[in-house]
Amino acid sequence: MVDLKLKIEFGGGLELLFSNRRTHFVDIPSTKQQGDREGEPVDMDFLIHWLRSNSLKERPELFVENETLRPGILVLVNDIDWELEGEGDYRLKDGDEIVFISTLHGG
Amino acid sequence: MVDLKLKIEFGGGLELLFSNRRTHFVDIPSTKQQGDREGEPVDMDFLIHWLRSNSLKERPELFVENETLRPGILVLVNDIDWELEGEGDYRLKDGDEIVFISTLHGG
Amino acid sequence: MAADTFRLDDYKRYGRQMILDGIGLPGQLKLQQAAVVVVGAGGLGCPALQYLAAAGVGRIGIIDHDVVELSNLQRQTLHTESRLGQPKAESAACALTQINSRVRVDALANALTPANARALLEPYDVILDCTDNAATRYLLSDAAVLLGKPLVSGAAQRFDGQLCTYNLGPEGPCYRCLFPRPAASPAAAASCEETGILGVVTGVIGSLQALEAIKLVVGLHDEQPSLLVYGALSAPPFRSVKLRKRRVSCPGCGTEGQKAGEIEETDYVRFCGGARPDWEALGL
Amino acid sequence: MAADTFRLDDYKRYGRQMILDGIGLPGQLKLQQAAVVVVGAGGLGCPALQYLAAAGVGRIGIIDHDVVELSNLQRQTLHTESRLGQPKAESAACALTQINSRVRVDALANALTPANARALLEPYDVILDCTDNAATRYLLSDAAVLLGKPLVSGAAQRFDGQLCTYNLGPEGPCYRCLFPRPAASPAAAASCEETGILGVVTGVIGSLQALEAIKLVVGLHDEQPSLLVYGALSAPPFRSVKLRKRRVSCPGCGTEGQKAGEIEETDYVRFCGGARPDWEALGL
Numbered sequence: 001m002v003d004l005k006l007k008i009e010f011g012g013g014l015e016l017l018f019s020n021r022r023t024h025f026v027d028i029p030s031t032k033q034q035g036d037r038e039g040e041p042v043d044m045d046f047l048i049h050w051l052r053s054n055s056l057k058e059r060p061e062l063f064v065e066n067e068t069l070r071p072g073i074l075v076l077v078n079d080i081d082w083e084l085e086g087e088g089d090y091r092l093k094d095g096d097e098i099v100f101i102s103t104l105h106g107g
Numbered sequence: 108m109v110d111l112k113l114k115i116e117f118g119g120g121l122e123l124l125f126s127n128r129r130t131h132f133v134d135i136p137s138t139k140q141q142g143d144r145e146g147e148p149v150d151m152d153f154l155i156h157w158l159r160s161n162s163l164k165e166r167p168e169l170f171v172e173n174e175t176l177r178p179g180i181l182v183l184v185n186d187i188d189w190e191l192e193g194e195g196d197y198r199l200k201d202g203d204e205i206v207f208i209s210t211l212h213g214g
Numbered sequence: 215m216a217a218d219t220f221r222l223d224d225y226k227r228y229g230r231q232m233i234l235d236g237i238g239l240p241g242q243l244k245l246q247q248a249a250v251v252v253v254g255a256g257g258l259g260c261p262a263l264q265y266l267a268a269a270g271v272g273r274i275g276i277i278d279h280d281v282v283e284l285s286n287l288q289r290q291t292l293h294t295e296s297r298l299g300q301p302k303a304e305s306a307a308c309a310l311t312q313i314n315s316r317v318r319v320d321a322l323a324n325a326l327t328p329a330n331a332r333a334l335l336e337p338y339d340v341i342l343d344c345t346d347n348a349a350t351r352y353l354l355s356d357a358a359v360l361l362g363k364p365l366v367s368g369a370a371q372r373f374d375g376q377l378c379t380y381n382l383g384p385e386g387p388c389y390r391c392l393f394p395r396p397a398a399s400p401a402a403a404a405s406c407e408e409t410g411i412l413g414v415v416t417g418v419i420g421s422l423q424a425l426e427a428i429k430l431v432v433g434l435h436d437e438q439p440s441l442l443v444y445g446a447l448s449a450p451p452f453r454s455v456k457l458r459k460r461r462v463s464c465p466g467c468g469t470e471g472q473k474a475g476e477i478e479e480t481d482y483v484r485f486c487g488g489a490r491p492d493w494e495a496l497g498l
Numbered sequence: 499m500a501a502d503t504f505r506l507d508d509y510k511r512y513g514r515q516m517i518l519d520g521i522g523l524p525g526q527l528k529l530q531q532a533a534v535v536v537v538g539a540g541g542l543g544c545p546a547l548q549y550l551a552a553a554g555v556g557r558i559g560i561i562d563h564d565v566v567e568l569s570n571l572q573r574q575t576l577h578t579e580s581r582l583g584q585p586k587a588e589s590a591a592c593a594l595t596q597i598n599s600r601v602r603v604d605a606l607a608n609a610l611t612p613a614n615a616r617a618l619l620e621p622y623d624v625i626l627d628c629t630d631n632a633a634t635r636y637l638l639s640d641a642a643v644l645l646g647k648p649l650v651s652g653a654a655q656r657f658d659g660q661l662c663t664y665n666l667g668p669e670g671p672c673y674r675c676l677f678p679r680p681a682a683s684p685a686a687a688a689s690c691e692e693t694g695i696l697g698v699v700t701g702v703i704g705s706l707q708a709l710e711a712i713k714l715v716v717g718l719h720d721e722q723p724s725l726l727v728y729g730a731l732s733a734p735p736f737r738s739v740k741l742r743k744r745r746v747s748c749p750g751c752g753t754e755g756q757k758a759g760e761i762e763e764t765d766y767v768r769f770c771g772g773a774r775p776d777w778e779a780l781g782l
């Protein structure tokens with residue numbers, strides 16, 4: 001099983017939850033390893049849980065809430081709004097750049 | 108012989124020479140068609156002359172001077188300064204994005 | 215303002231932009247006939263206002279109920295030491311009049327509330343969201359949808375900024391399309407006071423807001439909805455994102471499903487899960 | 499300015515940026531102790547100056563020999579109708595003092611020339627190129643190399659802008675590394691007067707210049723040379739370019755081959771192939 005190499009970026013303050021680093025390069029499995037969807041290609045939902053388990057350093061409730069991404073976070077797949085790409089069902093490809101941005105309110 | 112598809116962008120006023128369009132999608136031959144380098148893969152020098160012959164609409168002396176690119180124009184190959192990529196010798200690849208930017212002096 | 219009220223010295227004042235392709239005299243007249251409202255005369259509002267006035271936007275509204283404090287001067291560059299304590303709307307109006315006395319400035323030292331939003335915003339063609347809290351951002355989005363006006367939204371915190379024009383054309387998303395629910399915790403929606411701001415980040419974003427508004431007024435906007443994300447310490451510093459179209463099930467602008475309800479009857483503060491802004495202190 | 503001259507109300511004034519990671523009291527003191535010079539108090543210089551002053555840069559130089567004209571007010575937002583006819587350096591200094599009276603402002607109503615560049619620029623840590631012509635841009639580049647100071651260069655014309663910090667660290671290129679020879683024709687190096695400028699484009703680029711300078715002063719700059727290219731009508735509007743290192747054969751900053759020669763003996767106007775700027779009218 002070959003790993004997928006992804007570039008992950010956090011912005012708008014989310015980087016504070018991930019070791020205060022904006023850019024992370026991660027290798028994730030290309031297929032799901034357990035559960036009733038074992039063997040299926042990995043998708044964005046998988047990545048979100050993988051990041052929570054493997055990269056998140058503090059206050060997980062500010063990233064995932066009720067098993068889904070917290071409101072107020074926008075996800076970009078290769079600079080495109082993830083809603084145009086299938087949201088959580090988007091199948092990850094090697095080399096993808098995924099960005100998580102928290103909406104800002106200040107001015 | 109397969110053509111290469113390139114995305115060409117002009118900025119800093121150079122677009123005025125190219126039908127006042129900033130973005131051009133062009134298909135160019137993948138190998139040189141004539142001269143003593145016939146059959147060689149095409150490079151940036153080839154592209155510059157190809158653009159002058161095929162896309163330039165006015166005042167060619169503002170783009171090419173003495174058979175080379177006019178001073179004051181910066182060339183980017185996939186968002187990297189062309190000097191890091193071999194300048195005129197850079198071998199074009201299908202899908203490359205080439206940007207020509209004239210330096211600005213105003214303020 | 216009709217073409218025949220365009221004065222000879224206006225050619226001199228606006229000449230540098232009137233010779234541009236796509237502006238010219240017709241574009242300058244559109245600017246003079248336009249009405250733009252800036253909600254918030256703070257870090258984002260100050261640069262936006264100064265460039266709207268300098269460009270010759272005929273009527274400019276400024277809605278802000280705060281007064282100028284010393285902690286504002288680090289970034290809110292229309293305000294001065296001598297105007298500390300004045301309402302920001304009036305201080306900003308004073309600065310604009312010094313730059314361009316021919317612009318009509320409406321200084322509205324009111325808080326924007328669900329009760330007054332519709333009436334206050336209705337006279338303007340373009341709305342700039344230069345506010346600093348989630349509740350007002352949702353209120354502005356709903357009001358822009360209701361009134362059918364584009365909403366040029368800027369935001370800035372710490373070293374980061376965001377820019378998006380909502381409700382753009384017939385298909386552009388509203389703020390609720392992108393963020394159906396506000397951030398869960400009040401802490402995550404913290405203001406500049408709590409998280410800090412490098413002042414000039416608001417200068418970059420506020421200037422870009424003025425630019426969007428000018429493009430909309432003169433007809434140079436491509437009307438493709440996109441989000442610009444800025445990080446002053448990131449490389450590359452700017453990232454442009456192609457956005458979804460309007461969401462048919464959006465409670466703000468959609469045509470199907472649950473609607474958000476009347477603005478006047480919506481409790482935006484509770485929706486945003488906190489006590490900011492303090493509508494009660496604002497007289498509600 | 500030593501830490502013991504940091505006043506209690508400075509915590510209030512600069513608090514929003516002092517609570518940021520990477521600034522704090524040490525960063526604020528660096529800003530207070532820094533000297534930054536802005537060459538050109540026009541479209542780029544005005545926003546750069548206002549954010550440098552607001553952020554608390556201790557000493558700010560303004561070099562500009564022009565006087566305020568009506569055609570400037572479309573974008574040069576530190577100047578006002580009531581200061582028409584005043585030297586721009588003085589008008590800008592007046593505006594900065596209203597924002598932050600604790601900043602020391604050196605208003606230098608001189609033209610920057612090969613004869614005075616070294617002396618005028620020497621007292622400052624960072625140089626901002628906010629000028630409007632090629633000859634002064636080459637002069638500033640050579641002077642920055644000679645003095646070993648970073649040069650934050652902005653440019654804007656029509657709907658386009660460019661930003662680059664030259665002479666950055668030991669390996670960063672100078673202006674001549676990128677553009678060994680100036681544009682061939684004087685027309686191609688036209689000024690804003692000739693090609694026009696959407697004013698707020700200078701607001702975007704000038705604000706970004708202040709931001710670069712602040713990052714350099716407080717030590718938050720990554721020192722990777724890059725060029726930012728902005729097109730207000732392009733999608734995406736911003737493009738970041740990774741730049742070459744210093745060129746060993748560069749006549750400005752290189753260590754091999756032909757050198758450009760002493761600044762004082764270089765005819766920058768002839769080098770740039772034209773009669774702009776008119777050094778003679780400037781008293782040379």
Ligand SMILES: [Zn+2]
Binds near residue numbers: 387390467
């Ligand atoms: Zn919506």
Ligand SMILES: [Zn+2]
Binds near residue numbers: 673
């Ligand atoms: Zn050099």
